[in-house]
Amino acid sequence: xxxxxxxxxxxxxxxxxxxSETTWGQQADTAEVxxxxxxxxxxxxxxxxxxxxxxxxGSGFFTGQAGWVVTNYHVIAELVNEPGRYRARYLSDSxxxxxxxxxxxxxxxxxALLRTDGLEQRPLELAADSPxxxxxxxxxxxxxxxxxxxxxGTYNGQLQKSLYDKLHxxxxxxxxxxxxxxxxxxxxxxGVNVSTAGNQxxxxxxxxxxxxxxxxxENKAANEEQLNREVAHQLLENQQxxxxxxxxxxxxxxxxxxxxxxxxxAPFINCWGNSQEEQENDLALVYYRCQTNDDIFLSGAxxxxxxxxxxxxxxxxxxxxxxxxxxxxxRSIYPQLRLNGDxxxxxxxxxxxxxxxxxxxxxxxxxxxxxYKKLTGLYDGxxxxxxxxxxxxxxxxxxxxxxFSWENLNLFAKYFLKAYSxxxxxxxxxx
Amino acid sequence: xxxxxxxxxxxxxxxxxxxxxxxxxxxxxxxxxxxxxSIGRAYDNDIIIGDAYVCPHHLRISSEGGKIVLEDLDSVxxxxxxxxxxxxxxxxxxxxxxxxxxxSQLRFRSLGTSVDPTRKDTARRGLFDMLGRTWxxxxxxxxxxLTLALGNILDNPRELSxxxxxxxxxxxxxxxxxxxxxxxxxxxxxxxRANFKIHLSIASLAVVALFINGxxxxxxxxxxxxxxxxxWIKTLGQILVTGTALIIHMKFVAHGRTWVQAxxxxxxxxxxxxxxQYEQLSQRSEFSSxxxxxxxxxxxxxxLVNGVSVEDFFSRADTLRQKLEKDAQE
Numbered sequence: 001x002x003x004x005x006x007x008x009x010x011x012x013x014x015x016x017x018x019x020s021e022t023t024w025g026q027q028a029d030t031a032e033v034x035x036x037x038x039x040x041x042x043x044x045x046x047x048x049x050x051x052x053x054x055x056x057x058g059s060g061f062f063t064g065q066a067g068w069v070v071t072n073y074h075v076i077a078e079l080v081n082e083p084g085r086y087r088a089r090y091l092s093d094s095x096x097x098x099x100x101x102x103x104x105x106x107x108x109x110x111x112a113l114l115r116t117d118g119l120e121q122r123p124l125e126l127a128a129d130s131p132x133x134x135x136x137x138x139x140x141x142x143x144x145x146x147x148x149x150x151x152x153g154t155y156n157g158q159l160q161k162s163l164y165d166k167l168h169x170x171x172x173x174x175x176x177x178x179x180x181x182x183x184x185x186x187x188x189x190x191g192v193n194v195s196t197a198g199n200q201x202x203x204x205x206x207x208x209x210x211x212x213x214x215x216x217x218e219n220k221a222a223n224e225e226q227l228n229r230e231v232a233h234q235l236l237e238n239q240q241x242x243x244x245x246x247x248x249x250x251x252x253x254x255x256x257x258x259x260x261x262x263x264x265x266a267p268f269i270n271c272w273g274n275s276q277e278e279q280e281n282d283l284a285l286v287y288y289r290c291q292t293n294d295d296i297f298l299s300g301a302x303x304x305x306x307x308x309x310x311x312x313x314x315x316x317x318x319x320x321x322x323x324x325x326x327x328x329x330x331r332s333i334y335p336q337l338r339l340n341g342d343x344x345x346x347x348x349x350x351x352x353x354x355x356x357x358x359x360x361x362x363x364x365x366x367x368x369x370x371x372y373k374k375l376t377g378l379y380d381g382x383x384x385x386x387x388x389x390x391x392x393x394x395x396x397x398x399x400x401x402x403x404f405s406w407e408n409l410n411l412f413a414k415y416f417l418k419a420y421s422x423x424x425x426x427x428x429x430x431x
Numbered sequence: 432x433x434x435x436x437x438x439x440x441x442x443x444x445x446x447x448x449x450x451x452x453x454x455x456x457x458x459x460x461x462x463x464x465x466x467x468x469s470i471g472r473a474y475d476n477d478i479i480i481g482d483a484y485v486c487p488h489h490l491r492i493s494s495e496g497g498k499i500v501l502e503d504l505d506s507v508x509x510x511x512x513x514x515x516x517x518x519x520x521x522x523x524x525x526x527x528x529x530x531x532x533x534x535s536q537l538r539f540r541s542l543g544t545s546v547d548p549t550r551k552d553t554a555r556r557g558l559f560d561m562l563g564r565t566w567x568x569x570x571x572x573x574x575x576x577l578t579l580a581l582g583n584i585l586d587n588p589r590e591l592s593x594x595x596x597x598x599x600x601x602x603x604x605x606x607x608x609x610x611x612x613x614x615x616x617x618x619x620x621x622x623x624r625a626n627f628k629i630h631l632s633i634a635s636l637a638v639v640a641l642f643i644n645g646x647x648x649x650x651x652x653x654x655x656x657x658x659x660x661x662x663w664i665k666t667l668g669q670i671l672v673t674g675t676a677l678i679i680h681m682k683f684v685a686h687g688r689t690w691v692q693a694x695x696x697x698x699x700x701x702x703x704x705x706x707x708q709y710e711q712l713s714q715r716s717e718f719s720s721x722x723x724x725x726x727x728x729x730x731x732x733x734x735l736v737n738g739v740s741v742e743d744f745f746s747r748a749d750t751l752r753q754k755l756e757k758d759a760q761e
């Protein structure tokens with residue numbers, strides 16, 4: 001190479017350096033972000049011990065102390081539930097493989113902290129503040145096991161109708177990217193990839209929860225019992241947090257003909273409704289359904305932290321009383337609201353039923369509960385309510401609660417049921 | 432079966448000659464008063480046997496020296512002790528012993544042979560008598576058809592045309608007919624009478640009783656708020672109805688001892704109704720992520736008890752917690 005050429009390359013290098021320094025404060029190039037931080041990201045593999053192969057995949061990033069890796073709880077949930085069956089492994093960008101140990105979890109915010117068996121990459125820094133809406137961000141991870149990928153997108157602020165704070169990222173986060181970081185132009189972590197609603201509507205766990213997890217974590221592996229105790233404690237705190245927010249205000253009500261029933265109990269509970277007529281069956285239905293959208297993933301078989309309820313106003317023109325109530329019986333056998341769960345995680349339901357007279361409204365009520373097996377002190381509840389007021393019209397409600405303490409389960413069920421009232425004369429109804 | 436007198440004069444060893452078929456059923460009885468009588472297929476015999484394996488002149492019975500003697504007349508298929516291997520030629524006729532000739536049997540009974548005490552004909556009294564009346568069959572089958580139709584209408588939210596309703600009930604009706612046919616066949620085999628109409632009436636009435644049990648118990652359970660025990664009471668009702676129907680069927684088939692019939696019917700009813708129901712109820716202990724609900728919802732007017740307050744209802748919930756703890760320990 002002649003001296004002219006060498007001089008030209010040096011100039012180009014300086015330009016590049018200048019250009020990149022300019023972009024730190026201004027506009028970073030996606031290729032640069034990728035090149036600069038790619039070695040801080042790893043693929044997280046959950047390995048079935050017997051098959052000795054991948055049973056689940058996600059992403060993670062180095063942060064905090066040496067060898068610490070943060071990912072989503074849902075990526076490594078099987079390590080908490082069945083540590084004898086699964087183990088975790090990382091695969092770095094430079095194809096280094098190694099084992100991971102679980103140090104701490106935050107099941108409510110879907111975070112987990114792991115430690116490598118020796119690989120110590122430089123940690124990513126956590127952003128101190130949320131960026132302004134519209135800021136360009138870059139999400140990194142291993143979608144569909146096809147290698148490390150960078151996705152450019154836009155920060156769109158915090159979700160408004162969410163129980164837990166979540167960030168709205170407009171960019172395509174795909175399966176396998178869960179647990180990967182979303183970075184600002186300085187390479188600081190703004191949030192952790194967690195979920196997507198499709199069409200570039202994606203969600204991040206705010207980095208403050210990562211900071212909190214790093215702060216309370218100890219640099220030693222946690223065993224199954226400690227982890228389950230920790231998760232149970234987090235869920236119990238969480239349900240108390242939910243109920244404190246619910247009980248802080250009067251029960252908002254909605255009217256379904258002669259009945260007044262609980263409506264959207266809080267901003268984080270979404271409600272919608274519609275009506276339909278089943279001409280063939282001579283049944284007309286007006287329904288009102290509400291649910292939280294902040295379910296907590298505990299394992300492939302169990303999701304918790306759920307409040308769902310629905311009110312169905314069922315009526316008929318042509319069916320006699322016996323036939324009409326037979327149809328109501330059938331509707332009750334297979335409830336539309338249902339919680340998941342398998343034999344290892346929850347018990348069977350135990351039920352009681354009876355007649356309840358609530359504020360002159362005669363009701364037939366069935367109440368069922370089940371207990372969590374590993375997460376001691378947590379229960380799920382199911383409430384089924386049918387009005388006994390007329391032969392041609394009935395209100396059928398059901399409600400499910402997942403992951404509540406015994407006391408709070410009963411407290412909420414009572415709070416819900418006591419909100420019902422009946423006004424057959426129409427005197428107290430607004431026109 | 433017929434009875435007649437044969438023989439020339441009364442002998443000190445008089446008695447009755449019984450002709451039986453292969454399965455031991457008595458076909459004919461003849462008074463034997465002494466003298467000589469011939470038995471065979473030919474019409475010039477004293478006792479004529481309609482059995483192709485019997486010779487025209489097969490054997491002879493006579494009185495010799497104060498004894499009654501049987502003599503085989505060189506028949507093709509011979510005369511035998513039923514369990515013996517020796518062909519009889521001429522021998523003293525034993526009392527109460529079956530002798531085989533052709534495909535028929537012969538037994539000599541003395542006049543002093545004891546007979547079973549007279550049995551009461553329960554099948555011709557009360558309900559059993561009614562089952563045989565001509566009006567019972569249309570009444571029972573009609574009620575059964577109405578019951579099946581009503582069951583379908585109650586269970587179906589759509590308006591059913593007569594054709595659709597007929598389609599819904601034809602299979603259950605066919606089942607009732609087959610059931611009655613099965614019992615008629617048994618009746619025919621054992622008692623040589625089919626009694627099909629009676630068995631059809633019994634089966635039809637059982638369907639009506641099962642319907643009343645299936646609809647009535649939940650209504651009562653709802654009225655008094657006993658929904659948790661309704662499934663068991665219904666099962667008990669089903670077993671009782673089925674068991675009773677079986678006993679009545681058996682009464683027409685054979686005159687056995689009532690307690691033996693009741694025991695047999697009970698066991699059969701338990702197998703038929705109890706085991707499937709038990710399996711269904713015991714599946715409730717298998718794991719399910721859904722609450723296993725058997726809701727009882729009837730029109731408000733059926734309710735006969737007052738409801739409790741919300742507080743009182745949830746005060747019972749501690750029992751549920753105790754059950755969950757007990758389940759966890761198990």
